Amino acid sequence: MTADSDLLIIGGGQAAGELAAALRSRDWGGSIAIVGEEDHVPYTRPPLSKAYLRGEVEAADLYLRRPDFYDRHGIAVSAGVAVADVDLEAQTVTLDDGRVRTWRKLVFATGGRPRRLPDSILRSAPNVHYIRTLADVDRLKAVRTDGASFVVVGGGYVGLEIASVLRSLDAQVTLVEAADRLLGRVTSPVVSEFFRRLHRDRGVDVRVGTAVVEYQYSDAGNVIGAVLSDGSRIAVDQLLVGIGIVPNDELAARAGIDVDGGILVDRFCRTSANDVFAVGDVAKVTDLDGEPPRRLESMPNAVSHARVLADYLSGVEQPAVDPPWFWSDQYDIKLQSAGLVVPDDELVIRGNPDERRFSVLYLCDGVVTAVDAIGSPADYAAARKLIAQRVPVDAGIAADPGRRLLEAALASAGTTD
Ligand SMILES: Cc1cc2nc3c(=O)[nH]c(=O)nc-3n(C[C@H](O)[C@H](O)[C@H](O)COP(=O)(O)OP(=O)(O)OC[C@H]3O[C@@H](n4cnc5c(N)ncnc54)[C@H](O)[C@@H]3O)c2cc1C
Helix, strand or coil, rough: CCCCCCEEEEEHHHHHHHHHHHHHHCCEEEEEEEECCCCCEEEEHHHCCCCCCCCCHHHHEEEEHHHHHHHHHHHEECCCCCEEECCCCCCEEECCCCCCEEEEEEEEECCEEEECCCCCCCCCCEEEECCCCCHHHHHCCCCCCCEEEEECCCCCCHHHHHHHHHHCCCCCCEEEEEECCCCCCCCCHHHHHHHHHHHHHHCCCCCCCCCEEEEECCCCCCEEEEECCCCCCEECCCEEEEEECCCCCHHHHCCCCCCCCCEECCCCCCCCCCCEEEEEHHEEEECCEEECCCCCCCHHHHHHHHHHHHHHHHHHCCCCCCEEEEEEEEEEEEEEEEEEECCCCCCEEEEEHHHCCCEEEEEEEEEEEECCCCCHHHHHHHHHHHHHHHHEEHHHHHCCCCCHHHHHHCCCCCCCC
């Protein structure tokens, strides 16, 4: 039997688009189909909470490839339709419009969806926003901002970036974070504190260690107030919820594929089922040389998975994988991060947070494992090399901002070149 496609990708986001393009750039000759539930060809999300929300770029500027790329390269994109069911034995998927498609190899690139506040706390209300898609941000862009009161629930990167854009559009912004610091899951207290002060100085009312305990509604069903755990009440015109994402792994689980807070894969993105793969935010990599299984939510991670899988399917030797990296833009500040921060790491601070130009190196057993660089691209570039090469550094020497980081690291390792 001839399959409808040699490779069928479920999901039409960053990982799906990158995978299809990477396969074609490697001259992979099979037929490729992408089935994505959003009404767009694959696009990139990071600008949604930055330039796109600010109105500086158009939707078409976010597309990974122009729409005609897919036709020209024999990639069949079905947009606006979801895969409702997967049958591994029959090698079919059933779409939500009832059509059935056959495949030889299947890829889950289903990403994640925003974690929702429980319905018991929050009824769905017209002025409540979750931010994941172009459609979500278009909805947010349609509301009046100047002088309006926005409450952002959640102090992660997406919430902070949106708060910074809203402030620049003259909105009143209150940011409520239940944990005792911003970005608590991903960075050190010194970086959390930097961002708390940055937002406070730009006029955001930042409330950390505070949760919303009650929402108040108008007769029309809009949220008009939030009561906080410290007893205070804030007025709400628009409520934004940014409390993380949930991986879209249920479809895979129903098909009998192993999942555990994400679809479990090995370093080649292979799932527990033959000829079935998973990439991007939904994939949780299990064989990490003794480290615990890890699921990352970042654009570079989606690109890296796509390349690894394209190589694997093309029979090309596996390239070295970069340490994870990430960036965030808030106001005029750029944060660049690489590696993963672990709570017990030794911290080396280079430069001065008050000058909005500093970097934090994270050391484990004397080796740099992660970096957060604020306004310090040279430190970021040097630290990425140190992380990849596992060069041991002397914390005292590395902390000296008068020395270039790479030079300091090599000096402390007793190397001059
Ligand atoms: C506002 C915002 C800002 C961000 N900023 C940054 C940043 O600055 N830096 C960074 O590194 N990362 C950033 N990210 C994260 C980054 O965008 C994600 O890590 C990346 O999009 C993951 O790509 P993906 O293809 O795995 O998943 P997604 O982009 O989520 O794509 C998955 C797609 O699959 C579709 N889908 C799911 N189930 C089905 C189904 N059953 N059938 C058909 N389609 C389905 C979904 O609708 C979605 O379109 C940001 C994310 C957001 C939301």
